[in-house]
Amino acid sequence: PARRDPSSAGDKKVILLPCKNPPSRERVSLWLEARKQYECLQKWR
């Protein structure tokens, strides 16, 4: 169906966003550091 006229009753425009946040930069950096250490250990084995 074509987009309806948003001015019609009960059909107003809304802006939504996820309630949850993405992982923080700090959390991702920690993961990256741990992965690098793990890969280093694997090389030495």
Add this chain to the structure above:
Amino acid sequence: MTTLTRQDLNFGQVVADILCEFLEVAIHLILYVREVYPSGIFQKKKKYNVPVQMSCHPELNQYIQDTLHCVKPLIEKNDAEKVVVVIMDKEHHPVERFVFEISQPPLLSISSDTLLSHVEQLLRAFILKISVCDAVLNNNPPGCSFTVLVHTRDAATRNMEKVQVIKDFPWIVADEQEVHMQEPRLIPLKTMTSDIVKMQLYVEERAQKT
């Protein structure tokens, strides 16, 4: 040349699949180019026949996938007017908005053999524009995060309810703080017109980022 309605061949679903796949690549690339996450989590992959940077962080990838799973039913029903990737500063105020403005024609006139390769070519141009957009944008302050906004209609939110529950990924109405940006600078990046979708991408950038 055949004329199809959106109901034929479940075309809305095909368009939503194409757009969500594209948006996934675009979001990864925006996060890389705008340095929201460390570059070490990104790996070079080939999409739309061009190299792109995609995250290999499982939690981030799942978050992006869950987001797009919830947006897909809206795109399918032509109820997503805009999908916006917002980069926010430490205080959760927007510093940049990558706005994907989407509109789909009610009737489709397609030549099926050329359709998909043509759309792929058009989407590739968007990807290439995103990958060089840092040249026209100012640096972001340290410690930025991101979110995804979807502009829709109140009545259309019903289409999202089922998938929100299945994915345990609820959505809420955005606050003024998450939406408002003071005197943004508008930078048009790319526009496409195809048989199945029209889309334009522009960036709104806050005048004072720091």
